Amino acid sequence: KAGVTQTPRYLIKTRGQQVTLSCSPISGHRSVSWYQQTPGQGLQFLFEYFSETQRNKGNFPGRFSGRQFSNSRSEMNVSTLELGDSALYLCASYEGGGRVDTQYFGPGTRLTVL
Amino acid sequence: EDKVVQSPLSLVVHEGDTVTLNCSYEVTNFRSLLWYKQEKKAPTFLFMLTSSGIEKKSGRLSSILDKKELFSILNITATQTGDSAVYLCAVEARAGGTSYGKLTFGQGTILTVHP
Numbered sequence: 001k002a003g004v005t006q007t008p009r010y011l012i013k014t015r016g017q018q019v020t021l022s023c024s025p026i027s028g029h030r031s032v033s034w035y036q037q038t039p040g041q042g043l044q045f046l047f048e049y050f051s052e053t054q055r056n057k058g059n060f061p062g063r064f065s066g067r068q069f070s071n072s073r074s075e076m077n078v079s080t081l082e083l084g085d086s087a088l089y090l091c092a093s094y095e096g097g098g099r100v101d102t103q104y105f106g107p108g109t110r111l112t113v114l
Numbered sequence: 115e116d117k118v119v120q121s122p123l124s125l126v127v128h129e130g131d132t133v134t135l136n137c138s139y140e141v142t143n144f145r146s147l148l149w150y151k152q153e154k155k156a157p158t159f160l161f162m163l164t165s166s167g168i169e170k171k172s173g174r175l176s177s178i179l180d181k182k183e184l185f186s187i188l189n190i191t192a193t194q195t196g197d198s199a200v201y202l203c204a205v206e207a208r209a210g211g212t213s214y215g216k217l218t219f220g221q222g223t224i225l226t227v228h229p
Binding site for chain 1: 145146148150155156157158159162164202204213214215216217218219220221222
């Protein structure tokens with residue numbers, strides 16, 4: 001099976017712009033979780049989607065949003081970018097059917113805000 | 115709030131050494147504990163532990179969970195330079211409410227293996 005894919009792999013934006021990141025889960029997986037990774041805060045949970053519904057959201061401002069499509073692909077959007085949004089954004093996919101299962105991570109999108 | 119603490123934060127060893135990485139946690143309604151290896155890119159899955167006292171093994175790596183004392187260890191024997199990475203421990207609570215899809219990660223242990 002192909003792994004989790006994320007596009008783009010690298011992005012450079014300036015403050016005030018917005019950005020959209022994409023995540024394609026492993027075939028058959030219905031859930032996608034998003035994380036932000038920074039040197040200071042480590043890996044922090046952003047939100048989770050299952051069958052096009054957001055089931056959980058972390059402690060991030062409303063500038064961070066996401067959605068999931070019927071094919072389980074997910075996007076996250078960050079509006080009005082700030083310097084502190086520079087980070088590695090990781091998505092993870094899993095089956096999401098309720099049983100214990102493993103989250104598998106994509107390669108990440110490295111976002112740099114200038 | 116769920117919490118995961120890893121120790122040590124960094125470790126430098128020579129090839130052939132054996133290392134033990136520690137992970138302690140506090141989580142409401144524990145479901146699973148996971149270990150990941152991260153080398154400048156995506157975390158790659160190593161182990162998932164749900165039951166206490168059962169060792170998981172994969173080659174030179176092994177891990178065990180103690181649900182009574184709320185900790186896990188990851189052992190790597192006969193280390194190689196390719197083991198150099200950040201090792202992340204994460205916990206997941208039972209699905210529901212604010213727990214869906216959320217892994218709470220520790221700070222990670224940076225392992226450096228010198229030839």
